[in-house]
Amino acid sequence: xxxxxxxxxxxxxxxxxxxxYNFIVxxxxxxxxxxxxxxxxxxxxNRSNALEPPIDERNIMKLLTDIELKGVRLxxxxxxxxxxxxxxxxxxxxxxxxxxxxxxxxxxASDRMITF
Amino acid sequence: xxxxxxxxxxxxxxxxxxxxYNFIVxxxxxxxxxxxxxxxxxxxxNRSNALEPPIDERNIMKLLTDIELKGVRLxxxxxxxxxxxxxxxxxxxxxxxxxxxxxxxxxxASDRMITF
Amino acid sequence: MSEQEKTKVMFVCxxxxxxxxxxxxxxEAMIMFGAYEQDISVSFIDDGVYSLKKGQDTSLLGxxxxxxxxxxxxxxxxxxxxxxEKESLEERGLNESDLITEVEVLDRNALREKMDEMxxxxxx
Amino acid sequence: MSEQEKTKVMFVCxxxxxxxxxxxxxxEAMIMFGAYEQDISVSFIDDGVYSLKKGQDTSLLGxxxxxxxxxxxxxxxxxxxxxxEKESLEERGLNESDLITEVEVLDRNALREKMDEMxxxxxx
Amino acid sequence: MLHIVKRxxxxxxxxxxxxxxxxxxxxxxxxxxxxxxxxxxxxxxxxLKGVLQNNEVFCLIADVKARGIEGSEIIENxxxxxxxxxxxxxxxxxxxxxx
Amino acid sequence: MLHIVKRxxxxxxxxxxxxxxxxxxxxxxxxxxxxxxxxxxxxxxxxLKGVLQNNEVFCLIADVKARGIEGSEIIENxxxxxxxxxxxxxxxxxxxxxx
Numbered sequence: 001x002x003x004x005x006x007x008x009x010x011x012x013x014x015x016x017x018x019x020x021y022n023f024i025v026x027x028x029x030x031x032x033x034x035x036x037x038x039x040x041x042x043x044x045x046n047r048s049n050a051l052e053p054p055i056d057e058r059n060i061m062k063l064l065t066d067i068e069l070k071g072v073r074l075x076x077x078x079x080x081x082x083x084x085x086x087x088x089x090x091x092x093x094x095x096x097x098x099x100x101x102x103x104x105x106x107x108x109a110s111d112r113m114i115t116f
Numbered sequence: 117x118x119x120x121x122x123x124x125x126x127x128x129x130x131x132x133x134x135x136x137y138n139f140i141v142x143x144x145x146x147x148x149x150x151x152x153x154x155x156x157x158x159x160x161x162n163r164s165n166a167l168e169p170p171i172d173e174r175n176i177m178k179l180l181t182d183i184e185l186k187g188v189r190l191x192x193x194x195x196x197x198x199x200x201x202x203x204x205x206x207x208x209x210x211x212x213x214x215x216x217x218x219x220x221x222x223x224x225a226s227d228r229m230i231t232f
Numbered sequence: 233m234s235e236q237e238k239t240k241v242m243f244v245c246x247x248x249x250x251x252x253x254x255x256x257x258x259x260e261a262m263i264m265f266g267a268y269e270q271d272i273s274v275s276f277i278d279d280g281v282y283s284l285k286k287g288q289d290t291s292l293l294g295x296x297x298x299x300x301x302x303x304x305x306x307x308x309x310x311x312x313x314x315x316x317e318k319e320s321l322e323e324r325g326l327n328e329s330d331l332i333t334e335v336e337v338l339d340r341n342a343l344r345e346k347m348d349e350m351x352x353x354x355x356x
Numbered sequence: 357m358s359e360q361e362k363t364k365v366m367f368v369c370x371x372x373x374x375x376x377x378x379x380x381x382x383x384e385a386m387i388m389f390g391a392y393e394q395d396i397s398v399s400f401i402d403d404g405v406y407s408l409k410k411g412q413d414t415s416l417l418g419x420x421x422x423x424x425x426x427x428x429x430x431x432x433x434x435x436x437x438x439x440x441e442k443e444s445l446e447e448r449g450l451n452e453s454d455l456i457t458e459v460e461v462l463d464r465n466a467l468r469e470k471m472d473e474m475x476x477x478x479x480x
Numbered sequence: 481m482l483h484i485v486k487r488x489x490x491x492x493x494x495x496x497x498x499x500x501x502x503x504x505x506x507x508x509x510x511x512x513x514x515x516x517x518x519x520x521x522x523x524x525x526x527x528l529k530g531v532l533q534n535n536e537v538f539c540l541i542a543d544v545k546a547r548g549i550e551g552s553e554i555i556e557n558x559x560x561x562x563x564x565x566x567x568x569x570x571x572x573x574x575x576x577x578x579x
Numbered sequence: 580m581l582h583i584v585k586r587x588x589x590x591x592x593x594x595x596x597x598x599x600x601x602x603x604x605x606x607x608x609x610x611x612x613x614x615x616x617x618x619x620x621x622x623x624x625x626x627l628k629g630v631l632q633n634n635e636v637f638c639l640i641a642d643v644k645a646r647g648i649e650g651s652e653i654i655e656n657x658x659x660x661x662x663x664x665x666x667x668x669x670x671x672x673x674x675x676x677x678x
Contacts, residue, residue: 001670014375018417019611023662023665040257041129051199058419084127087168100265104264112669112670130251131486134293142567143567195381216389217389220365220392223363223394231477250546251513277596278596285549288545292562299548324516325519325520344600347675355675374612374645375611402497406646406647412647416641447622471501
């Protein structure tokens, strides 16, 4: 099956990104496809390029890079990002920034859309 | 009276920073003193130097600069900031970053401590 | 595009306005989605119904009053269906005349039937 | 410093662990505050009492189990008083033997009396 | 103590939780989404009237107006205050935010 | 529909709100702080037992263990699943997150 993912909470503050990560890893191990992860609301903070968590804590930047390397597309909403200071100079990858149309595209291209 | 302020929510996402700002302005107009504003948890995002809200929306960065110019001390927790990517290169003013001891200092120095 | 080919997406709006940004950013998404010729619904349930309350005046808050956008969502932005849940209104002492714009008031069962047709939900 | 000169600050912990970071960042603050020789209390009420539940195992989550820190908060970090509210425990089907460390179980009225002595609250 | 509630009583336990700690002479202050508790005809009208028997209840007018609530829709004896009134209440009593 | 609840029933209305929309054959999935709803001896035990009369209820085991809840403390007939089981449930039914 094809899953589209919407993340609305920021890193560390809420468990949403952690749950979504574990869901994505499990789905891919099972042979499902992730059509993309769209970061909206405070979710955009997950793609800050400056996260420096304590070394004994999980590194959310690294976890997201891992799934990106496995071919998962990450999309940061440009409008939600600008409002919160996640812009070209502060985002992990500039070409991840895109518009809300991409969220609708995920709804169209996925068998299931799930929000965390 | 002397008020110490603790901000735990980020900008725009929740109303906390707006309510705190209106409280601070009212208190200063009434002749009270603000001993400092401590940003903890997601509150640290309020001091990102990259916030670019739409022009027809309130600019939280500017509102905070205004009260800083009136002599209010702003303090960003270093540990909460690092975890969230609010660090030297992304914070409004590098010398605002400080440790949790400053929060306890606010409790000691203020007649009232109020959390938003 | 034929009606059958369109993707049915429902915004599920459950938050009151101003205390957090969810309803404001949901509206920003609705406006964008309208341009894509899909089948977009918006349902207001639980505290979400407060977003439609008439007479919002944010001047003392210093925040933008985004409730006015709901008035033009259907006509200007081609959002196909706007539903509000009857029970949530009643529980809050509100009725249709309290709402800023004309929307379809549905009871829970009827709204749930609409939900069964959806391909995707976007909760805010 | 004499006891009278110390500032009385109470952490009011009302959140369950792991769903959000409040209790973890509260503990980080407690640890720092212990070094300053003030009069620091911590009260666990509402869902905050879950933070003290024995047997937390976060290995499947990939998150840090910070509950162990509560065991050494008093001795190693000089937090003077740790209270947990009896009624909140009961409502959740918990009792003293479920807790990871020995704390003072107080009923609401007794805890409220402690609150009356405080100069400042830090809610988490 | 000044009990401040900023969450809607329909989605959050904050109002209920705060009332378990309210004592004689304490003040209840409703701000942000907390002001919905003070609306006539809502589910929490009786609860709030009970509180008013023993305690003063205040509501932040900026939040009431933003949410489209008229003064006439506010439960009787709940007092509307502006931000300066808010500051005064914090001067009077030690605040605890029930978030 | 797959109703996913991630908030504690003690602090949030999410569980109650979701149950107003649950229909025959729908699944209730408790994750994150939502798992506290499934703990024996808690305030919501009877509510959940009522749901179990008509619907399947699942609980994410990673969240149960993290919170120090033993399998034996989970209400009977609530089924524990891992993340792969979570994925399976989303395949079976269209998910709505009640946050």
